[in-house]
Amino acid sequence: MDVYRYESSRSEEEMDVRKGPWTEEEDSVLKAYVNIHGEGRWNSVARLSGLRRTGKSCRLRWLNYMRPEIKRGNISLEEQLLILQLHxxxxxxxxxxxxxxxxxxxxxxxxxxxTRVQKQAKQLKCDVNSKQFKDAMRYVWIPRLIERIRASSQSTSGQPSTITSITTESGSVQIDPSLLPESSGTSSDSQLSSVSDPTDCYNPQSVWNYPNNLRNVAAGTWGRDDGVIEFQATEEQSNGWSVGGGGDTSMETVWNEENIWFLQQQLHDEDSALMT
DNA sequence: AACCAATACAACCGCAAATCC
DNA sequence: GGGATTTGCGGTTGTATTGGT
Known part of the structure; x- marks a missing residue:
């Protein structure tokens, strides 16, 4: 175990601390230092590397920008769905x-x-934590996301299917077809577009290819105060979920079955911990 | 082409928790 | 136990980029 040792530190004024955007040179200094000494002890990094940055700044730069595993750029539809669910x-x-x-x-x-979710709430003129907005997410945004995910997977399979309802504990909620994505082209679509996130999908691996016992993680359950909403395509049988056929194993993605399975276990464990 | 507004994202700040001495 | 210091987190701000007029 790494033992903390406090070293006399100069004040920020003494160090003439730099702020603002990092330069390429600073990045390479930080990268070289972390590669040799590892992460952590960020105040030491700041002092010993010669960077005129605070430890906090070094930590933030590394964690949010320079870590090798960082995946920046477009957030896929599946990731959007997961964010909504986890939030x-x-x-x-x-x-x-x-x-x-x-x-x-x-x-x-x-x-x-x-930038995306709160913007939608603003456009709907409601608070992001309001029931109105949460319902909009549950009944419109998420089905729409699911539909888009399916559409992107169908583009390779050519197999049509439509989500027509959301089943809750208290019953099945029919979705107005006009509320589904690109399905009607009616005048209501202008309002709908304010609910649908137009972000393009760059990673269209289908959640529908997950094994039956994993699908709920990415596409199925949506936590709510009074229970759980499940999404399902009522016109399909259980095997109807496998829209994508054999799946796209060539896709470089975190959305492999192993990770989904791990995620589900994590969520289950954490929920269980919360119950106790 | 120029201007403006909206958007996306990097970075900072304040606070609280964790850790050390 | 308590003060000093570091670390981590969430909120916020600043700025570069993009898109529309």
Whole structure:
């Protein structure tokens, strides 16, 4: 175990601390230092590497930008779905949400939530925590996301299918077909588009290819105060979920069965822990 | 082409928890 | 036990980029 040792530290004023965007040179210094000495003890990194940055700044730069496993850029539809689901469980606990999204940082997820999700709430003129907005997410946004995920997988399979209802504990909720994505082209679509996140999908591996016992993680359950909503395609039999056929094993993605299985176990364990 | 608004994202700040002495 | 220091987290801000007019 690494033992902490406090070293006399100069004040920030003495160090003439730099702020603002990192330069390439600073990045390479930080990278070289961490490669040799490892992560952690960020104040030491700041002092010993010669960087005129605070330890906090070094830590943030490394964790949010320079870590080799960082996956920056477009957030896939599946990831969006997962963010919505995990946020419904844990609220603004971004680091916890990020733990379940390999390669994504809490900062990135937080930014996604603020720029996309809160924007939608604003457009709907309601609070992001209001029942109205949560219902909009449950009944419109998420089905729409699911539909888009399916559509992207169908583009390779050519097998049509439509989500027509959401089953809750208290019964089945029919979805107005006009509320589903690109299904009607009616005048209501203008309002709908404010609910649907137009982010393009760059990683279209289908959640529908997951084994039956895993699908709920990515596409199925949505936590709510009074129970759980499950999404299902009522016109399909259980095997109807496998829209994508044999799946896309060539896709470089975190969405492999092993990770989904691990995620489900994690969620189950944490929920169990919360119960006790 | 120029301007403006919206968007995306990097980075900072304050606070609390963890750790050390 | 308590103060000093470090670390981690969530909220917020600043700025570069993009898109529309």
């Amino acid at each position: 419904s469980r844990w609220g603004n606990r971004w680091s916890k949400i990020a733990q379940h999204m390999p390669g994504r940082t809490d900062n990135e997820i937080k930014n996604y939530w603020r």
